[in-house]
């Protein structure tokens with residue numbers, strides 16, 4: 001632990017214009033994770049384009065998402081829009097018998113016309129139960145950031161989970177299947193039984209919640225889901241996030257302690273993957289060590305990543321900003337992040353750009369909209385969104401995570417060399 005961490009560092013609150021993607025983006029990874037779900041965005045052509053371009057080649061696969069386009073005429077006739085939505089859903093479910101969970105996803109246009117998706121979901125759920133469950137959440141871009149879509153989606157599922165009194169662990173956050181399997185394997189080797197995952201891969205997974213449920217978050221952007229689970233009586237296990245060797249060990253140890261796992265057993269299970277992770281991180285860390293980094297607020301992974309990059313890769317953080325700072329969730333990471341960087345919440349993009357230019361960081365982590373202009377000014381950047389799309393959690397991905405940050409620096413060095421020749 002550093003002598004003084006950043007938990008009590010005064011937070012620079014920024015409340016100005018911000019540059020972020022909206023919560024619809026989460027559909028791109030959620031639809032891969034939940035194999036019997038369909039995400040129906042109730043939005044405009046802009047929303048449809050965003051999804052199609054973000055989803056890239058996936059559009060050619062059998063899609064598990066689509067957009068019910070609100071035409072201009074719908075903006076005038078609310079009743080027609082409700083009827084039309086019900087018709088679209090009925091047609092979709094008749095055509096696609098593989099759909100067991102349908103999410104009606106709100107957007108800016110549906111919110112502007114105050115389309116009541118909650119009521120529509122209830123009505124449609126009653127009509128199509130028990131085969132299909134219909135839920136709703138908002139992916140709207142007004143005052144949000146792109147990872148909030150997953151949070152809203154998971155939070156929408158919590159109230160309808162069945163009750164259980166069983167003592168159990170719930171992992172919360174959508175991880176690529178291969179990473180989720182690695183985590184479940186480590187927990188099984190530690191002797192922890194009754195582990196469920198939210199979001200479950202299918203509706204029939206048997207996932208339930210109750211007063212004897214403890215949960216560990218695998219993503220730091222799940223504030224709404226955290227609150228919804230607590231309302232169902234579950235208890236959160238606070239821990240640093242499982243990024244890098246140290247973060248993964250601290251996360252696993254917090255869970256292990258909760259279940260009374262002995263230190264000797266813990267060491268026997270984790271020693272070998274810890275050594276592999278340290279070795280893999282060390283390779284990339286030689287490029288990163290001594291370099292400075294500046295985080296714009298975007299993915300909400302910023303604080304745990306700053307902890308990883310400063311402690312395990314030897315980087316120096318200048319500013320670490322996140323869209324929201326929930327100390328109940330990122331407090332353990334703030335404890336480990338040594339005092340020094342500016343900790344900021346929210347965004348005032350022009351002022352922040354000035355601070356970034358003045359400090360000339362070696363690497364800037366930011367959204368796509370800021371990356372190109374900053375690159376043109378000679379600053380190396382990393383797209384925050386890539387960190388959410390890539391497998392980066394737990395021991396076996398620790399080296400890849402460090403590599404995501406070292407690559408832009410190595411590329412810059414190579415370009416400099418070529419220019420000099």
Ligand code: SF4
Nearest residue numbers: 022047050107108141
């Ligand atoms: S939800 Fe809003 S911000 Fe997102 S694509 Fe649709 S209109 Fe744009």
